[in-house]
Amino acid sequence: MSVRTEPAIKIAPKSIRRSWILGGLLIIWVAVAQILQGKATLELAVPDNSKFTAWAGEVADSIRDNRNDGLAFKYFFNPIREFIDGFVNIIREFIAIPNGSSSIPVLGWLGVISLIGFVVFAVSNVRMAFAAMALTFACGALGLWTDSMDTLAMTFAAVILSLAIGIPVGIWAGLSDRVLKVVTPILDLAQILPTLVYLAPLALVFLIGPASATIATMVYSIPIAVRLTAFGIRGVPTSPVEAGTSMGTTKRQLLRKVQLPMSSRTIIMGINQTVMAALSFVVIAALIGAPGLGKPVIDALIIRNVGDGFVAGIAVVLIAIMLDRSTSAAITKKETFVPPSEADRKRRKLALIIAGITAIVGIVLSRQMVWAAFFPKQIDISSQVANVSDFAVTWVTENLELLTAGLSKAVTVGVLNPLESILANSPWYLTITMITLISLILGGVRSAIVSATLLIAVVATGLWYDTMITFTQTIVATMLTMIVGVIVGVWIGRSVRAERALRPILDAGQTLPAFVYLIPMLGFFGPSRFTAIATGIVYSIPIVVKIVGQGIREVPVNMVEAATSTGSTKWQLITKVQLPAAKKSLLLATNQGLIFVLAVVVIGGFVGGGGLGYLVLLGSSKPELQGKGLVAGFCILLLGVMIDRIAQYMVARNSAPKH
Amino acid sequence: MSNNSSAISVNNLWQVFGPNPEKIVDSPDAALPRAELREKTGNTAAVRDVSFDVAPGEVFVVMGLSGSGKSTLVRCLTRLIEPTSGSVVLDGEDIMKANDARLRELRRTKFSMVFQNFGLLPHRKVIDNIAFALEVNGVSKEKRHARANEVIELVGLQGFAYAYPEQLSGGMQQRVGLARALAVDPEVMFLDEPFSALDPLIRRDMQTEVIRLHEELGKTMVFITHDLSEALKLGDRIAIMRDGAVVQMGTAEELIANPADAYVEDFTRDVPKSHVLTVRTIARPLADSETATGRTIPADTVIRDATAAVLDANGPVGVVEGGNIIGYIKSRDILQVVGGGTHA
Numbered sequence A: 001m002s003v004r005t006e007p008a009i010k011i012a013p014k015s016i017r018r019s020w021i022l023g024g025l026l027i028i029w030v031a032v033a034q035i036l037q038g039k040a041t042l043e044l045a046v047p048d049n050s051k052f053t054a055w056a057g058e059v060a061d062s063i064r065d066n067r068n069d070g071l072a073f074k075y076f077f078n079p080i081r082e083f084i085d086g087f088v089n090i091i092r093e094f095i096a097i098p099n100g101s102s103s104i105p106v107l108g109w110l111g112v113i114s115l116i117g118f119v120v121f122a123v124s125n126v127r128m129a130f131a132a133m134a135l136t137f138a139c140g141a142l143g144l145w146t147d148s149m150d151t152l153a154m155t156f157a158a159v160i161l162s163l164a165i166g167i168p169v170g171i172w173a174g175l176s177d178r179v180l181k182v183v184t185p186i187l188d189l190a191q192i193l194p195t196l197v198y199l200a201p202l203a204l205v206f207l208i209g210p211a212s213a214t215i216a217t218m219v220y221s222i223p224i225a226v227r228l229t230a231f232g233i234r235g236v237p238t239s240p241v242e243a244g245t246s247m248g249t250t251k252r253q254l255l256r257k258v259q260l261p262m263s264s265r266t267i268i269m270g271i272n273q274t275v276m277a278a279l280s281f282v283v284i285a286a287l288i289g290a291p292g293l294g295k296p297v298i299d300a301l302i303i304r305n306v307g308d309g310f311v312a313g314i315a316v317v318l319i320a321i322m323l324d325r326s327t328s329a330a331i332t333k334k335e336t337f338v339p340p341s342e343a344d345r346k347r348r349k350l351a352l353i354i355a356g357i358t359a360i361v362g363i364v365l366s367r368q369m370v371w372a373a374f375f376p377k378q379i380d381i382s383s384q385v386a387n388v389s390d391f392a393v394t395w396v397t398e399n400l401e402l403l404t405a406g407l408s409k410a411v412t413v414g415v416l417n418p419l420e421s422i423l424a425n426s427p428w429y430l431t432i433t434m435i436t437l438i439s440l441i442l443g444g445v446r447s448a449i450v451s452a453t454l455l456i457a458v459v460a461t462g463l464w465y466d467t468m469i470t471f472t473q474t475i476v477a478t479m480l481t482m483i484v485g486v487i488v489g490v491w492i493g494r495s496v497r498a499e500r501a502l503r504p505i506l507d508a509g510q511t512l513p514a515f516v517y518l519i520p521m522l523g524f525f526g527p528s529r530f531t532a533i534a535t536g537i538v539y540s541i542p543i544v545v546k547i548v549g550q551g552i553r554e555v556p557v558n559m560v561e562a563a564t565s566t567g568s569t570k571w572q573l574i575t576k577v578q579l580p581a582a583k584k585s586l587l588l589a590t591n592q593g594l595i596f597v598l599a600v601v602v603i604g605g606f607v608g609g610g611g612l613g614y615l616v617l618l619g620s621s622k623p624e625l626q627g628k629g630l631v632a633g634f635c636i637l638l639l640g641v642m643i644d645r646i647a648q649y650m651v652a653r654n655s656a657p658k659h
Numbered sequence B: 001m002s003n004n005s006s007a008i009s010v011n012n013l014w015q016v017f018g019p020n021p022e023k024i025v026d027s028p029d030a031a032l033p034r035a036e037l038r039e040k041t042g043n044t045a046a047v048r049d050v051s052f053d054v055a056p057g058e059v060f061v062v063m064g065l066s067g068s069g070k071s072t073l074v075r076c077l078t079r080l081i082e083p084t085s086g087s088v089v090l091d092g093e094d095i096m097k098a099n100d101a102r103l104r105e106l107r108r109t110k111f112s113m114v115f116q117n118f119g120l121l122p123h124r125k126v127i128d129n130i131a132f133a134l135e136v137n138g139v140s141k142e143k144r145h146a147r148a149n150e151v152i153e154l155v156g157l158q159g160f161a162y163a164y165p166e167q168l169s170g171g172m173q174q175r176v177g178l179a180r181a182l183a184v185d186p187e188v189m190f191l192d193e194p195f196s197a198l199d200p201l202i203r204r205d206m207q208t209e210v211i212r213l214h215e216e217l218g219k220t221m222v223f224i225t226h227d228l229s230e231a232l233k234l235g236d237r238i239a240i241m242r243d244g245a246v247v248q249m250g251t252a253e254e255l256i257a258n259p260a261d262a263y264v265e266d267f268t269r270d271v272p273k274s275h276v277l278t279v280r281t282i283a284r285p286l287a288d289s290e291t292a293t294g295r296t297i298p299a300d301t302v303i304r305d306a307t308a309a310v311l312d313a314n315g316p317v318g319v320v321e322g323g324n325i326i327g328y329i330k331s332r333d334i335l336q337v338v339g340g341g342t343h344a
């Protein structure tokens, strides 16, 4: 312990000084902002364009005009688009849309369910197979069979293409340090890129439709496949690799016979995460023409029809559960390298044959019989589900008004408005100066330079005011997320039982597409800025809780024991030992929280959040505002990079002296 | 130093890790202690200027404390790590000059390795682990399995051919490691602390096993260990390494009888000398007051084994080498060694 306390004493005066300066700075900021309230806010009315956004609109137009004759289009973008459109359509015609001259897809609903059952049985077990079939059937019962199949087909197409690129690149990055060095910054950037940012630019190049949606989904999910594959290859213990080399393997033999089989678990995990990422993106990609469940979700959000939104949202959740459970069951099955015994294998082979025959019967029926081809209209519980959710939401908002309206009002009046008046409604130069000074104190010179540069770039775009609105919401949502996340994180970090109870909920929370959370929040809080904030909080809490819990759990036992032996209370133990020791995790959690929140708050623009997300949405529907939408996406990117950089520099600064 | 009839001939081998390894070789800095060298240049000299020859059929043991460069040395010999400079001649062929294809061929047919942490492939059955080198060399399944079954028998793993490594105990896993190294019928085997991870009883079994295999098959072996009793049991000659350099090389007896410095002496301190030294090392001229008993004993008898005969003789016993008496010993000389008094 004595080794640890020494630097702490040395650092103490410095950090006290730092927080005094910070405090003083904040007071000055608040005071000056009060005096100069409403001046030089650079607010741009919604229907207006700035010089820059108008120019961006012209550029977009010229790109559009160039689409048929431009060389880049003719020989590069258009062929890619056609290839992907073709590929997606083959899969869609298989399960979702009419195939050629026939009025049904290759497989009718019974065929699809039989095939899903068989595939899930083959990769995991009977229970999962039946669960997957039931979940798929339920999507049909919600009256969304075709949309669900479209979502499935889109996800499947994007996953296949993502893996076809991601796994080879991941293997390469796993084998070569140089390749890893090249791809890492790209992967990092992709991870902090809010999803909404690249939809519009892609649609501009690849048109609105399945191709754009698929490419956007790939941009989102390829990094995940690359990262986990490289991680898996690098995680293979050195000794078998060395042993293999010592026996004279070629590089290819080593890869095929040693490295790939030994990293298969991690790679399958990567496939699972790629699938989940693709699904959540396919839903959002409805904004640029992805067919499927995203469309009813967005429609419901825009016309604020909570009941219908719920129905579509539930279908998304069902598909998410089905895909997640069946791909992760494949992971747990591979825990040991020892295959099952001969007898077990025979039994399984028999079961597979029976399942296969059943599936074939189902498929044939679905091509021959009307009842097995079209999902029966009689089975439709969508209106009941919509009514029940409407009723539930009404009940909650009426009877728990204190909780919903009260919470919303408290946060809006108590935190959001004051912060907005400081960040957005005071002169832009004041805000930039203050943010730069704060990041100088928190993250050092480099982070100050980065912040100033990015903020001035935002001013130059003309969307300063909207960016600050989004920034405000992001900060408020992150603060609330951190409060809840740290409390719950400390709890699961200290109690194994809590961790075990909450883990499934956290895992589930992480796999659901962000969009889905908007629906109930819209129901509870109506169209407002708080809805965006609440969705951001709900979406990012799982990741924050997990990181904090992990950090608390990793605090060395001897530190905790030493503190306990000196008679610390539980509170002292948490605040004086565990939280400070887990500082790095807290910073990391804040960083992740901010990035997650930003991605969702932006989407919250659709339901009254305003700010940049709203502009992106408007840009995609109003041609005269398309430039503004594109630039808004760019501002989201700038904001994301700034937040990430400050946080990274803070982490680097705070972990440096330890080593 | 190089010798045409050697199985392995290593000359001026260097392995430096760090930003500019070539610059360190033979530079004045190379003589610096390791920590200082790293401080000054950022490089670690893991192996410095090592030379030795191993005769065909010999078991050559390399010893040294942890971090002294043993593993690095043995990996350089098969170019699992590319040496910074120096030459390694195996069976008359300079392997530093071998291209990738030739190196692979050598690894598949001429030499093999056994690793401290086994390095088995967990996703393959015992038999397929053992047949791996043959498999990558394109030997048909039937042939390689036949060969694998032979070595399985040789190392006493009958009945486990179709088990998976994780189903075996540590000792059995290392038998798989041994069998795998034997499967290609190599000329030279490199064993890097093969038994360090095993508990003492199993370790003794495995040592006996290796001695038996060596007697049966007569392979040349380079055996790394940090356990002196293991070195004494197995090794014909022992090289002791410190900070990457060989500080002394010789038979166990030479090392114990004449340790080059305190480091070597430290290594040999706990060995019961009577078990290692031969009577030659304590033979002395007859003193004036003594008269020979007429009994004799061969010079290469270990002291322990000579004890009974010498005590029985009741007077100086002649030590015979090549038909001549080279000196005499008496019970007092033996008791001095056994009692651990003076060094011979």
Ligand SMILES: Nc1ncnc2c1ncn2[C@@H]1O[C@H](COP(=O)(O)OP(=O)(O)OP(=O)(O)O)[C@@H](O)[C@H]1O
Pocket: B017, B018, B044, B045, B046, B064, B065, B066, B067, B068, B069, B070, B071, B072, B073, B226
């Ligand atoms: N790849 C590497 N890069 C840098 N330094 C290395 C590398 N491999 C080994 N070293 C250094 O070389 C030195 C010798 O290591 P080596 O593993 O050969 O020792 P060893 O004698 O086998 O030790 P042990 O008994 O612990 O196995 C050590 O100081 C080690 O830190």
Ligand SMILES: [Mg+2]
Pocket: B070, B071, B072, B192, B193
């Ligand atoms: Mg070693």
